[in-house]
Amino acid sequence: MPSNKSVSDAPISQFINCRVLREQRLQREDLWVRDGRILDPEKLFFDEQGYADERVDCEGSIIAPGFIDVQINGGYGVDFSQASEDVSVGVALVSQRILQHGVTSFCPTLVTSPPAVYHQVLPQIRVQAGGAQGAGVLGVHLEGPFISAQKKGAHPERFLRAFGSRGLEDLMEVYGGLDHVAMVTLAPELAGSQSVVTPWPTCRRRRRPSSRGRASSRTCSTPCCPDPGIVGLLTSDRLPAGRSVYYGMIADGIHTNPAALRIAHRAHPAGLVLVTDAIAAMGLPPGRHTLGQQVIQIQGLHAYLAGTTTLSGSIAPMDMCVRHFKHAAGCSVEAALDAASLHPAQLLGITQQKGTLDFGSDADLVLLDDALNVKATFIAGEEVWRKAP
Incomplete structure (x- = not known):
């Protein structure tokens, strides 16, 4: 299997155990991030034969655009x-x-x-x-x-x-x-x-x-x-x-x-x-x-x-x-x-970068519970705030 670094030096993060807001629907799927952007997993799997460098367990949270x-x-x-x-x-x-x-x-x-x-x-x-x-x-x-x-x-x-x-x-x-x-x-x-x-x-x-x-x-x-x-x-x-x-x-x-x-x-x-x-x-x-x-x-x-x-x-x-x-x-x-x-x-007029979780968009994310309380905030795929346990 080729290394991820054959495409980019940036690590790949896989957000698991989550419901992702995409196309006005909450969908049970993983979210993949590389270089601060949302990654298309099909291209990763089939074109690059890549894999996740780290996994983020969202513990059932909703993932929405920031x-x-x-x-x-x-x-x-x-x-x-x-x-x-x-x-x-x-x-x-x-x-x-x-x-x-x-x-x-x-x-x-x-x-x-x-x-x-x-x-x-x-x-x-x-x-x-x-x-x-x-x-x-x-x-x-x-x-x-x-x-x-x-x-x-x-x-x-x-x-x-x-x-x-x-x-x-x-x-x-x-x-x-x-x-x-x-x-x-x-x-x-x-x-x-x-x-x-x-x-x-x-x-x-x-x-x-x-x-x-x-x-x-x-x-x-x-x-x-x-x-x-x-x-x-x-x-x-x-x-x-x-x-x-x-x-x-x-x-x-x-x-x-x-x-x-x-x-x-x-x-x-x-x-x-x-x-x-x-x-x-x-x-x-x-x-x-x-x-x-x-x-x-x-x-x-x-x-x-x-x-x-x-x-x-x-x-x-x-x-x-x-x-x-x-x-x-x-x-x-x-x-x-x-x-x-x-x-x-x-x-x-910035939906190519912000406001969606479409592939290629900025990985600005908010993790929420079912009552829409914020659990964590990510910018460009990096955690910038998390609620204290």
Whole structure:
């Protein structure tokens, strides 16, 4: 039998005694990994006559693609929208801590802020691969300031912006640049917004425009789902034909009524993207915290704009959102897991690498028990976190 090293110097790992989420079904089969990617066992057996160098006993666990959080404002005392000289340190802390929640990739999110904040923060956040140091950074999500005052939620109205006559130049003036930006949330109803959205394909290929409060005719997301308008849209005949429409849901048990979750899932399950919308207070005791330029008061599981009853972000981690979504929507395990992995990868256009366990995909994995509690997290086939026995 030829040595595995006749093909690659990398060892081959075989995950056994598991149920693998593949093609929207949990299948009882082994999972093979080499060079940080999912390996096709038939090619290994018949073409290479290869074998496993190590076996990982999953003890009956579910293996799903690692979770992808495309809207996370911070956590563990870190607020991505706070300008400082060490933003990258805060991003690194959050990326390490969210491994315990099954998140293997994320988009650090900045809420509506003055231009000076973007100019200082954005150059410090870089796209980077995940690993033992933490979850991978897929790029920044810029939520605002080009959003409607009528649908601003907790965004500070004094920093909201409208488009002038220069389109993308207005955008660039506010942000200072779009390097390492994966996603921009803006209001399609704003005058001049189409002058930004229409030329978007000329921007870097992975970047995606997103709409707030309703879906546009492009691939998009609506990450602010306390607005009941999205449920009405999904159950209407106004969804754009022939277009992929994605919408974000904060399934923390606070933002979205369980009935709305059920209706949205049944109306358009393929587009539902679970997001945490987590703020700096995630993982910390109740009290006063920040979200960009505003003070947030944590009361129990609620995050309020201080002095109001306006919800402002969440403190729920992704695995909690997955469990609540499955319970509230009454959906299958597979559907709940897809909403936190496959769908966000589709939204960002990265399914060739992330969000699936297809052969050749990155071996970013989360091991879960039947109640969808995270048991271990792997990035590129390497264990990066495991729950203590």
